[in-house]
Amino acid sequence: MIEIKGLTISFDGETVLENIDLIIRKNEITTIVGQSGCGKSVLMKTIEGLITPETGTVSVDGNNIFSLSRKDLNSTRRKLAMLFQGAALLDSLNVYQNVALPLMEHSKLSEDKILALVTDKLKLLGLIDILDKMPSELSGGMKKRVALARAIIMQPEYIIYDEPTTGLDPIIANEIVELILKLHNNFAVTSIIITHDLNCIRKIKGRIAMIHEKKIVFDGTYNDFINDNGVYIKKFINMN
Numbered sequence: 001m002i003e004i005k006g007l008t009i010s011f012d013g014e015t016v017l018e019n020i021d022l023i024i025r026k027n028e029i030t031t032i033v034g035q036s037g038c039g040k041s042v043l044m045k046t047i048e049g050l051i052t053p054e055t056g057t058v059s060v061d062g063n064n065i066f067s068l069s070r071k072d073l074n075s076t077r078r079k080l081a082m083l084f085q086g087a088a089l090l091d092s093l094n095v096y097q098n099v100a101l102p103l104m105e106h107s108k109l110s111e112d113k114i115l116a117l118v119t120d121k122l123k124l125l126g127l128i129d130i131l132d133k134m135p136s137e138l139s140g141g142m143k144k145r146v147a148l149a150r151a152i153i154m155q156p157e158y159i160i161y162d163e164p165t166t167g168l169d170p171i172i173a174n175e176i177v178e179l180i181l182k183l184h185n186n187f188a189v190t191s192i193i194i195t196h197d198l199n200c201i202r203k204i205k206g207r208i209a210m211i212h213e214k215k216i217v218f219d220g221t222y223n224d225f226i227n228d229n230g231v232y233i234k235k236f237i238n239m240n
C-alpha cells in the first residue's frame with residue numbers, strides 16, 4: 001500500500017499540491033486524473049522520492065520514504081517501476097541494452113540469463129526480433145512497449161505510468177492500455193495510471209482520484225466519477 005498524507009509541494013513559493021491525502025491499495029488499479037499542469041507528474045515524482053515535499057509523508061508498505069536511509073530508500077524504490085511521460089529510452093543504447101539496463105545495474109545475473117529475461121519480456125509485449133534496433137528506428141508505440149518491458153524487468157510490485165497514451169494515435173493508445181491491463185493481471189502488481197485521456201480512463205475503469213486546484217476533489221469508482229455532477233468533473237469529461 002502507498003499512503004500519502006498531508007502532502008504539500010511548492011516550487012519557489014508557488015504551491016502545486018496542497019494537503020493531499022491518498023491511499024493506493026495493493027493489487028488495485030488507481031487512475032490519477034486532472035488537467036495538464038495540475039501536478040500529476042509532480043505527485044508521481046514525489047512517490048518515487050525525486051521531489052521532497054514541504055510537508056507530508058509518502059509511505060510505501062509502511063515506510064515513509066522521506067525518513068529512510070539511502071540504502072532502504074533504494075530497496076523501496078526497487079519495488080516501484082516508473083513509466084515516464086514519453087518513453088525515456090536512452091538513444092545511444094539499443095533495445096536490448098535499454099531493457100537490460102536495470103538488471104545490469106542491480107543484479108548479478110549472467111549475460112545469458114539477462115538475455116533470456118529481456119527476450120521474454122519483449123515477447124510478452126509483442127516485440128520480436130528488435131533487440132539490436134536503436135530507439136530512433138522504432139515507432140512511438142514500439143518505444144512505449146520497450147519502455148514497458150524495461151519497467152517490468154525488475155519484477156516491481158508497483159507500476160506507475162505517467163500519461164501512457166498521450167501523443168499516441170487512438171489505435172496504438174488502445175493497444176498500450178490493453179498491455180497495461182495484461183501486465184496488471186499477469187503479474188498481480190499494483191498499477192497507478194496518471195492520465196488526462198478519457199478513452200484510457202474508460203477502458204481501465206479503475207478507481208479514480210482527481211486533482212483539481214491543488215487538491216483531490218474526487219476519490220471513488222469509475223461509475224461514480226462518470227455520473228458525478230461536480231462542475232470540475234463534468235468540465236473535465238466534456239473537454240476530452
Ligand SMILES: Nc1ncnc2c1ncn2[C@@H]1O[C@H](COP(=O)(O)OP(=O)(O)O)[C@@H](O)[C@H]1O
Pocket residue numbers: 011016034035036037038039040041042043
Ligand atoms: N521541478 C520543478 N520546478 C518548478 N516548477 C515545477 C517543477 N516541476 C513541475 N513544476 C510545476 O508544477 C506544476 C505541475 O506540473 P506537472 O506535475 O508536470 O503537471 P501535470 O499534471 O501536467 O503532470 C506546473 O505548473 C509546473 O510548471
Ligand SMILES: [Mg+2]
Pocket residue numbers: 040041042085162163
Ligand atoms: Mg505530467
